[in-house]
Amino acid sequence: MKIVKHRLVRDDGSPYPFRDTPNKGGTFKPRWLVMHYTAGGSARESITWLADKDSSASAHIVIAKDGTITQMVDFNRRAWHAGKSEWRGVSNVNGHSIGIELDGFGFLGNAGPGKWHFRKTLVPDSEVLVATHKFGSPKGGWARYPSKQLDVALELARLLVRTYGLEDVIGHDDISPGRKQDPGPAFDMATFRTGALASPGTDAAPAPAVGGPRFRVTTESLNVRTGPGASNPAVAGSPLAAGTFVRGGQDQGGWKQVTAEGTGVAGWVSARFLEPAPQALFTVTTELNIRSGPGGGEAPVPGSPLPAGTVVEGLADDGTWKRVAVQGTVNGRAGIVGWVAARFLQPAVIPVAAIGQPQDA
Numbered sequence: 505m506k507i508v509k510h511r512l513v514r515d516d517g518s519p520y521p522f523r524d525t526p527n528k529g530g531t532f533k534p535r536w537l538v539m540h541y542t543a544g545g546s547a548r549e550s551i552t553w554l555a556d557k558d559s560s561a562s563a564h565i566v567i568a569k570d571g572t573i574t575q576m577v578d579f580n581r582r583a584w585h586a587g588k589s590e591w592r593g594v595s596n597v598n599g600h601s602i603g604i605e606l607d608g609f610g611f612l613g614n615a616g617p618g619k620w621h622f623r624k625t626l627v628p629d630s631e632v633l634v635a636t637h638k639f640g641s642p643k644g645g646w647a648r649y650p651s652k653q654l655d656v657a658l659e660l661a662r663l664l665v666r667t668y669g670l671e672d673v674i675g676h677d678d679i680s681p682g683r684k685q686d687p688g689p690a691f692d693m694a695t696f697r698t699g700a701l702a703s704p705g706t707d708a709a710p711a712p713a714v715g716g717p718r719f720r721v722t723t724e725s726l727n728v729r730t731g732p733g734a735s736n737p738a739v740a741g742s743p744l745a746a747g748t749f750v751r752g753g754q755d756q757g758g759w760k761q762v763t764a765e766g767t768g769v770a771g772w773v774s775a776r777f778l779e780p781a782p783q784a785l786f787t788v789t790t791e792l793n794i795r796s797g798p799g800g801g802e803a804p805v806p807g808s809p810l811p812a813g814t815v816v817e818g819l820a821d822d823g824t825w826k827r828v829a830v831q832g833t834v835n836g837r838a839g840i841v842g843w844v845a846a847r848f849l850q851p852a853v854i855p856v857a858a859i860g861q862p863q864d865a
């Protein structure tokens with residue numbers, strides 16, 4: 505796929521389906537990509553609704569469960585997908601973002617122990633993820649996204665990031681916390697974000713590994729390649745400097761699939777130049793506010809403040825602030841993620857034996 509005049513077209517130049525909507529604003533320059541679920545019964549139903557003036561809502565793109573893409577608003581025009589929202593101190597995120605709606609039931613109704621329904625129809629267990637939203641609630645059943653739909657979404661997200669220089673990929677819940685819960689726990693935002701923001705390399709860049717064991721680069725400069733083997737081309741962002749932390753994925757013939765922390769550079773490296781590294785775990789040294797963004801003016805997230813002694817995993821840095829994931833349940837909430845002032849953290853020591861060894865070292 506490619507983008508011509510702010511419309512999505514196939515590689516052979518034929519257009520993707522386009523359904524016009526009156527619910528749109530003027531031209532703008534997008535900075536971010538916002539992911540949503542429709543909470544609708546089908547893509548067709550949601551597209552019809554978003555094309556209806558009465559909905560006062562729209563999105564640039566709707567992706568059906570089978571991966572079919574429908575564009576509704578040119579990428580250089582405002583769509584009405586975010587509503588009341590704020591990100592990085594900027595309000596009205598519609599004026600700064602492209603919105604993708606994933607067709608999906610979203611948060612499901614409870615139909616008795618272990619049973620979940622959408623509009624009174626039971627949803628098969630295999631299509632349900634039982635989880636707590638990262639903001640602490642709600643807890644329950646969430647419709648899973650088919651892998652075909654996620655693959656198409658990632659391919660499109662990468663294209664949008666590259667074409668418009670988008671700075672970040674976020675969820676509706678991130679920009680309207682408390683009011684919105686999409687795309688929800690069934691959408692692996694961390695993996696998707698890393699994949700979408702990863703350096704272009706090739707269109708066939710390998711899937712990122714973000715949840716795996718942590719390693720450190722031991723050599724001066726380590727090439728990251730598109731596949732396992734020195735004959736594969738290096739990806740953009742390669743090589744990695746000594747000391748770079750990466751997350752490890754699959755192993756193949758002495759090569760390991762990795763994603764670099766911070767930059768998201770993803771690909772394959774020779775595993776003998778990696779050593780196991782501790783997880784970036786920290787202990788909170790004082791009762792500490794955890795906020796929705798990096799700065800003392802940002803709103804605390806549900807579950808704040810964290811008691812002294814709370815263990816958190818470092819996810820990202822922004823100046824003197826660190827984005828962290830709280831380990832376990834704190835203040836009755838699991839899955840708390842947010843920003844804290846880094847000076848109130850100290851490294852938590854965990855035995856290296858607990859970390860996976862590189863299989864080809």
Ligand SMILES: [Zn+2]
Nearest residue numbers: 540541676686
């Ligand atoms: Zn939404």
